[in-house]
Amino acid sequence: MADETAADEDAEGSDAGGGKKKLILFGAIGLVALLAIGGGAYFFLSGDSAAPRVVENEEGTEEVQKPVVFYDLPEMTVNLATDGRSTYLKVRIALELEDKAMIGLIEPYLPRILDAFQIYLRELRPADLEGSAGLFRLKEELLRRINVSVYPARVDGVLFKEILVQ
The missing domain is CATH 1.20.5 (Single alpha-helices involved in coiled-coils or other helix-helix interfaces)
Known part of the structure; x- marks a missing residue:
């Protein structure tokens, strides 16, 4: 027990x-x-989001990344070049700029930028926008056109916020 x-x-x-x-x-x-x-x-x-970042590149040396500024363009809707039924492209784009001073240099050229974009986008076919390669070509072509339009100012990148093909 x-x-x-x-x-x-x-x-x-x-x-x-x-x-x-x-x-x-x-x-x-x-x-x-x-x-x-x-x-x-x-x-x-x-x-601090505006502080420069230090990044090590492939050679092992350090590079300082400068902060960037993004500028939103107005939303654009265009009809694409098709044989039959109308197909529309709706796109929202942001521009990547070096600093805020570049916005002041670019804004006076906004009508020229939008005109260049509209003319180019209306010539596209839906097949031109298929896949990541098509979107990469579109991005590069828009960047080239905008830099021609705003010269001597410079845009570092074109960023797609929204792309809709309907």
């Missing part, structure tokens, strides 16, 4: 010890998760 009560007390003690161990384990995991979330939030939210 004494052996049975001792065995029961040992079983209860191991359950209580196991419960404490689980509580400590879950508490430690929760603490680590909170620290990771807090550290991630601090890292992503506290950084």
